[in-house]
Amino acid sequence: MAGVAVAEEEMVRHQRGRFLGLLGLAAAFPTLQAVLFVAVNFMGAEGLSPQASAVWPYDSYNDMRWLLVYHNSWATYLGGLVLAVGLRGLLSGALVSLAWPGAVPHPGFRRILLRNLGVAAMTAAIVSPFAALAVAAGVVSLSWFVFASVGPMLLLAPFLQRAAVGPGWWRGLPSAALVGWSLLDFVVITFAGAIVWRVPGWWTVLIAAACGAVNGLLWNRSVRAAVHPARVRWRRVPVAPIAIVIALVTPLVMQGVTSGGARQRNNFRPPVLTARLPPSVPYAVIVLGGHNSAYDGVPAVDPAVQQFSYAGLDDAGQPRPYDTLNTHQSLESSADLLSRQVDALHARTRRPVALLGESEGAMVARTYLRNRPNTPVRALLMFSPLVRAARVYYPPPDADRGWGLAAGWQLRGIFAAVNLVTGGADSPDEPFIRSLQDEGPFYRFEAMCTIPNVRAIAFLPTVTAAELPPGPFANIPVFEVPSLHGGLLSRDVVNDRLVDFLAGEHINAPRREYSLYQLVGAAWQAPGLAPAINPVWRGKVSPGPPFTPQRLCQKQG
Structure with missing residues (x-):
């Protein structure tokens, strides 16, 4: 025993x-x-x-x-x-x-x-x-x-x-x-x-x-x-x-x-295009749709409101109808088209201009304002913007080197399989995506920052928090709403607040749970690429040790 x-x-x-x-x-x-x-x-x-x-x-x-x-x-x-x-x-x-x-x-x-x-x-x-x-x-x-x-x-x-x-x-x-x-x-x-x-x-x-x-x-x-x-x-x-x-x-x-099916169902027509603005709003307004949106050419009810056209203006100075594929062009190309439309609308109305952009449209508006210090634009409202985008990188398909090389080819295979089934045309190498990556430091660190002489606000769905690293991400006012990406302009509370902002009110309504959602989602994101080690971003980031975090809203370079 x-x-x-x-x-x-x-x-x-x-x-x-x-x-x-x-x-x-x-x-x-x-x-x-x-x-x-x-x-x-x-x-x-x-x-x-x-x-x-x-x-x-x-x-x-x-x-x-x-x-x-x-x-x-x-x-x-x-x-x-x-x-x-x-x-x-x-x-x-x-x-x-x-x-x-x-x-x-x-x-x-x-x-x-x-x-x-x-x-x-x-x-x-x-x-x-x-x-x-x-x-x-x-x-x-x-x-x-x-x-x-x-x-x-x-x-x-x-x-x-x-x-x-x-x-x-x-x-x-x-x-x-x-x-x-x-x-x-x-x-x-x-x-x-x-x-x-x-x-x-x-x-x-x-x-x-x-x-x-x-x-x-x-x-x-x-x-x-x-x-x-x-x-x-x-x-x-x-x-x-x-x-x-x-x-x-x-x-x-x-x-x-x-x-899939975006070409048939994504005609962009938010309420701001179907109703007149109140007299308290001093702006002429351009509304920018998001990725895979489309426009049928029907003008806004209010003559001081226009929809931005990814296809440009016609000979009469009116926005052309556009198809979903037009939204796949680079942000710089879209910003150039926006510049012409802003100037034309300002000349016609003699009003300062406000830009209302959803998703990709918000990034087009922000790209337009990046290198144009003297414009008629005096207000920017971003709805579901791509917050802290371009945190990682993969090179174009003709490159034989570059950070994220294999990731790019895997994504090409995934998108090709989806397009084969749906008949879509989305690509991880379309000019819109490539322009995001090429100017990664700006969209990662500066897109949600104050702009001289422009009142700016971001309307954010709370789902956005799941895709963000923990910590600060903006130094402009935010209005956070329990919602999915891209659906904010259909919400009555959001439309009320956007009119209030255009009328001159200060709007800032962050939600307490937003930072918690950032923490909870952060374990499932890909690690960010250190900006200083990517040759494509060379000269666009501040000097220093490669893994030291860049400061948000501090001019890079």
Whole structure:
């Protein structure tokens, strides 16, 4: 009996040692990353450090986002991919081995390692398109890309966590326990990133270490749930391959829903074009539609109001009808057309001009005002602008080098697949997108800043917060509304406030939850590209260490 008691005590001690080793290893990698980020003052990346030891597939999703942003040639991409898969397989193999329940025979570290190297390679391939969508979100600052990249992770997680422990993972449904732990993984990663981003300085390292230890606990519970499944339902059905296909198709469907059929349904006609302005408004007004909007040529009810035409003015000085494809031109080209329309409207009405722009239209108006200090424009109202856009980069298709090279080609494949199904013409290389990226520092740091001699305000849907890094993003007044992107001008409260602003009232109504949404969404964004290392942006950013954050609303260069 004494020998049995000693053996049991030795087993308990061994299990306790493995558990502590699990927590220590899971905490080590987030700690090392946090130390590096704090040391180089890479504040924009600090909140991603807890994901260094996250469970499948969030660990590979984190790796692929970093890789797709921070490579500048095919050689560095392929080398980084091999390194990422190898390190991820080694780390997860060690974590699975340490988390293995003592009551179940251990298959041996070599077998676990080989399995996890295979899972790392497979998961990198599966999640890479979703990581590319996160890069797209960093370019155009649209939250649907964030949701389309993260949503499939929730579907894949229970299956890929089973894959790390044994064969047969691709058949049958995962247990309720494994699904529950997978959902908790998502919640922990979300709030861990928020907390790490929130704390200052070297506190970041301590909190990252604690979050890493929590990852260790999650590995422990997830591995146990995978090794000790309840009765497996649909045991003979290849559910995992079906789930992977659904996950891969979901972003394509979402992209098709948001862009497909735009040529038939996006005639832009907000209420400001269908009613007269009150006498208290001293401006002539130009209303700019967003991406994939269209205009049928019907004039506004108020003669002092015009719709901006992406096709320019006709011989009579009136806005031409335009098609959705006209909105794909560069921001500079659209700004030149706007300049002519502003001058013509000002000459006809003898009034100062106000610009009301939605989404891309807001960016056209802001581009117009960037290098034109003496214009008739005295007010700018931006609705659903692309806030802090162009945080990442990929080169044009004819380039053989450039930051984000592989990300660009993955996005071209995704958009081509969507266009094949929907008949659309959206492209990650259309002139509008390229002009955003080429002048990235301006749209990232200056677009939401005050403009001399122009009253400016931004009307923001709260969904915008999910696509923004934490911290300040504007120094102009904002009016934040619980809404989706692009739907603000149809809201009565927004139309009332825009008239009040045009009549001279000061409007500023931020919402308290907005900054919280920024924190919660930040863990799922792609890391920002350090502006100083991109040759395309050379001369457009202030000098200094490459990873030191640029100051918002401070003239670059």
